[in-house]
Amino acid sequence: MLPAGCMINLQIYHVHRNSDHYSNPEVFDPDNFLPERVAKRHPYAYVPFSAGPRNCIDQKFALLEEKTVISSILRNFKVESVEQRKNLNLMNELILRPESGIRVRLLPRGS
Numbered sequence: 251m252l253p254a255g256c257m258i259n260l261q262i263y264h265v266h267r268n269s270d271h272y273s274n275p276e277v278f279d280p281d282n283f284l285p286e287r288v289a290k291r292h293p294y295a296y297v298p299f300s301a302g303p304r305n306c307i308d309q310k311f312a313l314l315e316e317k318t319v320i321s322s323i324l325r326n327f328k329v330e331s332v333e334q335r336k337n338l339n340l341m342n343e344l345i346l347r348p349e350s351g352i353r354v355r356l357l358p359r360g361s
């Protein structure tokens with residue numbers, strides 16, 4: 251048991267890269283989010299919006315917003331990163347983010 255009032259720091263970065271849950275954790279694999287794979291995973295193996303009583307109150311809205319924006323971009327452009335992963339300095343703030351953004355090249359589709 252943990253003593254009352256003790257602080258706990260959960261290393262979400264490592265939770266999301268745990269090879270017990272993700273076979274190739276450093277590679278983004280959209281298939282990891284297929285319903286059958288999600289169903290086999292521990293519910294706290296992927297917690298970008300935190301979990302429990304103090305989780306993000308707007309995660310459903312945030313996901314809808316992301317899908318709307320990203321699908322509009324991807325329908326019109328092919329997106330290429332001009333950065334290499336090894337050169338990105340990650341900032342561990344409320345959410346994980348690259349220190350100076352990620353520069354991308356947008357190539358119009360169908361031209």
Ligand code: HEM
Pocket residue numbers: 298299300303304305306307308309311312313344345
């Ligand atoms: C991709 C977008 C977002 C991500 C990744 C995200 C992530 C998170 C995380 C990790 C927490 C928990 C923080 C903690 O443990 O202290 C949190 C809490 C919270 N989020 Fe979000 N969030 C997002 C978008 C939003 C949006 C759009 C809103 C509102 C318009 C929102 C409102 C809140 C609020 C009010 C809390 C505090 C809940 C509480 O303490 O009871 N979030 N969010």
